[in-house]
Amino acid sequence: MKYDIAIVGAGVVGASIAYNLIPYDVSVLLLDKNNDVAMGATRANSAIIHAGYDPKPGTLMARLNVEGNRLCEKLCADLSVPFKRCGSFVLAFSDAEKNTLQELFERGVKNGVPDLRIIDAGELREMEPGIGEEAVAALYAPSAGIVNPWELCLAQAEVFVRNGGTFVGNAEVTAITKSNDAFSIETTNGEFETANLILACGIQADSVHGLIAKPDFQIVPTRGEYFLLDKSEGSKVNHVIFQCPNELGKGVLVAPTIHGNMICGPTSEVLKEDIEDTATTSAKLAEIKTKAARSVSNISWRDNVRNFSGIRANSDNDDFIIREIPDCNGIFEAAGIKSPGLASSPAIGPYMVELLKSSGIALPEKSGSYDMTRKKIHFRDMSNEDRAKLVASDPAYGRIVCRCEGVTEGEIRDAIASPIPPCSLDAVKRRAGTGMGRCQGGFCGPRIVEVLLAQKEDTSPLSILQDAEGSNLFFTRETEVES
Ligand SMILES: Cc1cc2nc3c(=O)[nH]c(=O)nc-3n(C[C@H](O)[C@H](O)[C@H](O)COP(=O)(O)OP(=O)(O)OC[C@H]3O[C@@H](n4cnc5c(N)ncnc54)[C@H](O)[C@@H]3O)c2cc1C
Numbered sequence: 001m002k003y004d005i006a007i008v009g010a011g012v013v014g015a016s017i018a019y020n021l022i023p024y025d026v027s028v029l030l031l032d033k034n035n036d037v038a039m040g041a042t043r044a045n046s047a048i049i050h051a052g053y054d055p056k057p058g059t060l061m062a063r064l065n066v067e068g069n070r071l072c073e074k075l076c077a078d079l080s081v082p083f084k085r086c087g088s089f090v091l092a093f094s095d096a097e098k099n100t101l102q103e104l105f106e107r108g109v110k111n112g113v114p115d116l117r118i119i120d121a122g123e124l125r126e127m128e129p130g131i132g133e134e135a136v137a138a139l140y141a142p143s144a145g146i147v148n149p150w151e152l153c154l155a156q157a158e159v160f161v162r163n164g165g166t167f168v169g170n171a172e173v174t175a176i177t178k179s180n181d182a183f184s185i186e187t188t189n190g191e192f193e194t195a196n197l198i199l200a201c202g203i204q205a206d207s208v209h210g211l212i213a214k215p216d217f218q219i220v221p222t223r224g225e226y227f228l229l230d231k232s233e234g235s236k237v238n239h240v241i242f243q244c245p246n247e248l249g250k251g252v253l254v255a256p257t258i259h260g261n262m263i264c265g266p267t268s269e270v271l272k273e274d275i276e277d278t279a280t281t282s283a284k285l286a287e288i289k290t291k292a293a294r295s296v297s298n299i300s301w302r303d304n305v306r307n308f309s310g311i312r313a314n315s316d317n318d319d320f321i322i323r324e325i326p327d328c329n330g331i332f333e334a335a336g337i338k339s340p341g342l343a344s345s346p347a348i349g350p351y352m353v354e355l356l357k358s359s360g361i362a363l364p365e366k367s368g369s370y371d372m373t374r375k376k377i378h379f380r381d382m383s384n385e386d387r388a389k390l391v392a393s394d395p396a397y398g399r400i401v402c403r404c405e406g407v408t409e410g411e412i413r414d415a416i417a418s419p420i421p422p423c424s425l426d427a428v429k430r431r432a433g434t435g436m437g438r439c440q441g442g443f444c445g446p447r448i449v450e451v452l453l454a455q456k457e458d459t460s461p462l463s464i465l466q467d468a469e470g471s472n473l474f475f476t477r478e479t480e481v482e483s
Helices: 012-020 060-079 095-111 121-127 149-162 202-209 282-295 341-358 384-393 409-416 425-432 445-455
Strands: 002-008 028-031 088-092 117-120 137-141 145-147 166-168 173-179 182-187 190-199 219-229 240-243 253-256 262-265 304-315 321-324 331-335 400-402
Touching: 002 012, 002 182, 012 028, 012 149, 012 331, 012 341, 028 149, 028 190, 060 095, 060 145, 060 149, 060 341, 088 095, 088 121, 095 117, 095 137, 117 121, 121 137, 145 149, 149 166, 149 341, 149 425, 190 202, 202 219, 202 304, 202 331, 219 282, 240 282, 253 282, 262 282, 321 341, 331 341, 400 409, 409 425, 409 445, 425 445
Parallel strands: 002 028, 002 190, 028 166, 088 240, 190 331
Antiparallel strands: 088 137, 117 137, 173 182, 182 190, 219 262, 219 304, 240 253, 253 262, 321 331
């Protein structure tokens, strides 16, 4: 089959593009080299929907950040994705940093960020009592928010598939050739033909671009490490708390997560060798502790539940690169989608669709109906009354499997029956929210393995993955038999 459009890369950017193509009568293929969607930067970031005072006025990044922030609330409501407009502060620790606040304020006003204001230390402490003693003022941005980033990606990809789109995982694109009016895409999971191609490859954007033409930009993969602290710490802050930006980026933040934890980080380290190395290091984690303590003084680091890192697709270009690749008709790219790429993503999909149209790609509107919404049960967020009704209608929602997060058997069953079924323990976690709590899956893991096994044709436990291909949970001892 020849597709009208193939999208390479199923992060939040590829998923947003796929989602925004649903209203059009075109066949769309979404490919990723990993076994699930949201396996790159999209699953390991600060999860902030930035207000938009940071990007330089006049850039595409400034425009898409503010627009993405504006669109996020409705998009999340349509897709049952948890989102909270909690607001953010940028702290100044000195009079010199107050000047930086003023610069950010003016930039934000130019970018169209609503309701920005600079507040003094008194008002700051009234709004956020746990703020460190050194803070003398802050830039307050009420429109900033927090989201579940992988669920935002997953939800759009699921709705895309439910509306007839195709997702193929484990399909690393290794070659792209043009033949007559089509592109042939060679992958590690078969060959595909498409009339048009969109690349949304995160930190691999320059190397995948290089399969077609010499890239005129370079990705500078920059790792950021984090602490994720228990829910006991999550209630210590109500807003996203940034420090004044410096030459390394936005500095270390302290923020509540949408699941009620506290997140601290990220660091900034350019990766020169293995650009996909998501290790964490004691040196960088120590750096976070020192820096974060300036923002919020009473963080209990003993309540750490997880450390992780993500890799930013920074580039040697100051702006997002979203365009039809020069001299490559029919091939488009969204490259250098660094932070605020998550916040901008709800606007990147619509922007790419407009770009396709203005480049003459035929996008006839569907004549039949389609549904761009998703209903999802988040049991723990429901009122007791609603929970009782749900359990009465389906007792599986009355059986808690993940005790830390209060996730029910019904929700795990829903995850397994979703349009992009989970293929690993972590894929169930991304869909149902299991294993996210204090025990990190220690208790619910074995039960979820049982549920996964019951669904699979290959019922051998040896096939069960923790996460990516090769992360098998169980092994047998192999015996060599002499012939
Ligand atoms: C530490 C950190 C903190 C951040 N914090 C924030 C924040 O708070 N707010 C914000 O707005 N943004 C933030 N960002 C940025 C945001 O996470 C990214 O901009 C966004 O996730 C980019 O999405 P993407 O789809 O472009 O990339 P990705 O999510 O990386 O997706 C790219 C996909 O392409 C696939 N791929 C690559 N090569 C191939 C190939 N050859 N064949 C097939 N598939 C391929 C990969 O497997 C991957 O799934 C942060 C990023 C990091 C790393």
